[in-house]
Amino acid sequence: MLSRSAHRLLFLFFSALVAFALPLNEVGVSVGLIGLVVNWAFEWRYRKFFHSFQGARPLLFFLGIYCLVIVGLIFTADFSWALHDLRIKLPLLLVPIVFFSSDRLQEKELHLILLALIAGVFVGSVASMLVFWQVIPIELTSSRSISLFISHIRFALLICMAVAALVYLMRERYRTLPTILKVLGGLLVVWFVMFTFILQSITGMVIMVLLFTGFMVGRIRAISNPMYRLWAYSFFGAVILIGASMITKTISSYYTVEIVDPAIDTYTTANGRAYSKGLSSQERENGHYVDLFVCEEELEREWNRRGNLRYNEVGKDGFLVQYALKRFLTSKGLQKDSIGVWSLSKDEVCAIEKGVANVLDMSPFSIKGKIYRLVREVDLYNRGVDVGGASLAQRFVYWKLAAQIFSENWLVGVGTGDVKEAYKQKYIENPSLLEPKFQLRAHNQYITMFVTYGIFGGVFFLIALFYPIIALRAWKEPLVLAFAIILMLSMLNEDTLETHIGVSFAAFFYSVLFFGWLRQSKSLSKNVTDASR
Known part of the structure; x- marks a missing residue:
């Protein structure tokens, strides 16, 4: 039998492994979690664990989430998927028990786990x-393509958590840290923040902005001089207004459209050919109508001379080349004719062949382009246009179907494992909503x-x-509060607990921070101490 110190070292090793592997490798996460549980099982003190349950309400409430999954089996019809659900969510049951x-x-042990996370994210x-x-030659189709190991959304959450951990560590050790480490820590925070915006996960960007806002407000409030504090608030407020102005201007540019000349039907190309008559749709790009100034004859002939893909071809991602071309030319304010085609640069031609349909998207990491795409998605949804492939607008469809499913099963739900089948039936009833490849679930953990x-x-x-957040007064500890904000907001836009990395992130750091480190509740501290004797 191993000594208690050996078990503790294994406990810390597997904890650090989970933290390091979360941004990198699902297998590493699984090995770490299994190692934690096996090490705990072989440590003899687990037999006394059950004595510590009395009064441990925060833990019991949190474990109730997994109990809910078990109870849901009563109403399920798809037991194969239900068992999959039970397996995926198992960390919600086991990891809190291990840490509790x-x-x-101790502080140094927590710091080790946080440093492992920071290293993995880096x-x-x-x-x-x-x-x-x-340097690694992988074709980039969108910003999410650069996330090599896990979903770009989950990666963004872990980056936000790493930033919170870095700020916490630098704050705790600020007086003892060498200057070089302070500089490196600050540069690493900047690196992570910039990378979040390069990754362009809207969830990650929103959370990062909120964390930054909370941090700045906290720092400004700590300024003792009222005049300096006022100046700091004014400067920070100006930064927020500039950001809001950029967003407002981008939204306005979408809805501000060109005025159509009543005599437009008489216009011709430079070669004397007539443009197509009238507007067949209200679709627009950067304030210009896509269906205006279109000469199909010139457009097809000249494009076939310039592009590697033919005008009538379908790109490998399923887009129509001619549709992407028309939208791209429109976004530049060019007419859809021979002159328009030859006004394109070689890079723009290559971008169109990859499905880029707006000049703002020439860089897949353009924040302005990201905002514009989101506005366009909302507009298309409101006009009843197919929104397949539009990440935000698709969610409106998912949530609408979820409301229908809930209204039919509002009392006890569809049961563990049956959500997939319930959505499948709704898509069969509404075949025109989305193409099969886009027919997914709620993408909102609360709704799910x-x-x-x-x-x-x-x-x-x-x-x-x-309940644990309230019972343990988590808002008093910035690191714990930051994690809670990251987790809760992630569930608004994703089914965080339905994926291996998502549920592991939630269960692991909830356990580390609430049941392994915080323990401000007297009942928790007392019972755990008793169990360890």
């Missing part, structure tokens, strides 16, 4: 930038829980998720 029944994490971000710089477990299960999930 182990000795409380390695992942460097690898991604090597793709961005084409209400659909799966009904009104009572959904409310219980919210209570179980938020």
Whole structure:
């Protein structure tokens, strides 16, 4: 039998492995989690663990999330998917128990885990930038393509967590850190923030802005001189206004459209050919109508001379070359004729052949282009146009179907494992909504829980998720509060608990921070101490 110190070293090793592997490798995460549980099982003190349950409400409430999954089996019809759900969410049951029944994490131990996360995120971000710089020759179709190891959305969450961890560590060790480490830490924060915007996960960008805002407000409030504090608030407010102005201007540019000349039907190309008559749709790019000034004859002939893909071809991602060409020319304010085609640069021709349909998207990392695409998606959805492939607008469809499913199963939900089948039936009933490859689930964890477990299960999930935050007064500890914000906001835009990396991130850091380190509740501290004797 291993000594207690050996078990503790293994506990810390596997914890650090999970933190390091989260941004890099699912297998590494699995090995780390299994190692934690096996090490805990072989440590003899686990037998006394059950004595510590009395009064441990935050833990019991959180474990209730997994119990909810088990109870949901009563109403399920698809047991194969239900068992998959039970397996995926197993970290929500086991990891909190391991951390709660182990000795409380000391500051140095917590720092080790956080440094492992920071190291993993740094390695992942460097690898991604090597793709961005084409040192690793992988074709970039969008900003998400540079996330090599895990979903770009989950990666963005981990980057936000790494930034929060870095700021926390620098704050805790600021007086003792050498100057060089302070500089490196600051540069690393800047690197992570910039990389988040390069990655262009809207969830990550929003969370990063909120974390930065909270940090700045906290720092400004700490300024003792009222005059300096006022100046700081004014400067920070100006920065926010500039950002808001950029967003507003981008939105306005979409809805501000050109005035159509009543005599437009008399216009001809430079070669004397007539343009197509009238507007067949209201589609527009950068304030210009796509269907105006189109000469199909010249457009097809000249494009076939310039491009490698034929005018009537379908690109490898399923887009029509002619459609992308028309939209791109429109976005530049060019007429869709021979002159327009030959006004394109070689890089622009290559971009069109990759499906780029707006000059703002020439760089897949353009923030302005990202905002514009989101505005366009909302507009297309409101006009009843097919929104397949539009990440934001698709979610409106998912949520609309979720509302229909919930209204039919509001009391107890569809049951564990049956959400996929419930959505499948709705897509069969509404075949025109999205193409099969875009027919996914809610992409909102809160909605998914209400659909799966009904009104009572959904409310219980919210209570179980938020109760430890309230009971342990997590808002008093900036690092814990930052994690809570990251986790809760991620669930608005993603089914965070439905993927291996997502649920592992949630279960692991919830356990580390709430049940392994925070433990401000007397009942928690007392019972864990008793169990360790």
